[in-house]
Amino acid sequence: MNFYEHTLITKQDLSTPELNNIEKKYKDIITNTEGKVIKVEKWGLLSFAKKIRAYNKGFYIHYKFEAENKTLNEIKRNSIIDGSLLRHLTVKYKKLDTETEYFKENNEKKKQ
Amino acid sequence: MKRRNNKLNKRPQNPLNKLSLFQKTDSRFSKKCPLSGKGAPVIDYKNIKLLKRYVSDTDKIMPSRITSVSQNKQRKLTSEIKKAKILGFI
Numbered sequence: 001m002n003f004y005e006h007t008l009i010t011k012q013d014l015s016t017p018e019l020n021n022i023e024k025k026y027k028d029i030i031t032n033t034e035g036k037v038i039k040v041e042k043w044g045l046l047s048f049a050k051k052i053r054a055y056n057k058g059f060y061i062h063y064k065f066e067a068e069n070k071t072l073n074e075i076k077r078n079s080i081i082d083g084s085l086l087r088h089l090t091v092k093y094k095k096l097d098t099e100t101e102y103f104k105e106n107n108e109k110k111k112q
Numbered sequence: 113m114k115r116r117n118n119k120l121n122k123r124p125q126n127p128l129n130k131l132s133l134f135q136k137t138d139s140r141f142s143k144k145c146p147l148s149g150k151g152a153p154v155i156d157y158k159n160i161k162l163l164k165r166y167v168s169d170t171d172k173i174m175p176s177r178i179t180s181v182s183q184n185k186q187r188k189l190t191s192e193i194k195k196a197k198i199l200g201f202i
Binding site for chain 2: 007009048049050052058060087089091097100102103
């Protein structure tokens, strides 16, 4: 079992129930394939540096989990097929840092 | 035996004192690496504020001879910057 981080970028024009469905879908994929979700972070709507497939903004969802190779293949396969996703990235870690959140301040400022 | 670092101990010479244009100046870049040592910031693809310092205006990775980052950390920086580019941060 290794530690991984996975981030998704969804399209800009999705409603909140659709976003929650996507978040739940990938959470279920990890748990169904004997993985363990440690933390889920929602970074909210962020703007890109450059256009990605004619979109200027996107919703970011970030997972921290512990799993084996089987779940990685499943996540990769699903996110390629998924039409509502723009990009995805998985990174392997020896130790997970669950405390520091780099995107927390941006979200709080917007709410105020 | 201690190895002496002669290059760093040399006094910087005024570049105008050169005899010819092709003569190399003695003054060396002796700045320390800003990313190694105690209390150094973590290089991570989510830490965009730090990564943006090491990227030019046209989103190219800055060479270490300008930023004086050590070779080990420069290798980490490039891989993290490339990850950030995939996610559209830079």
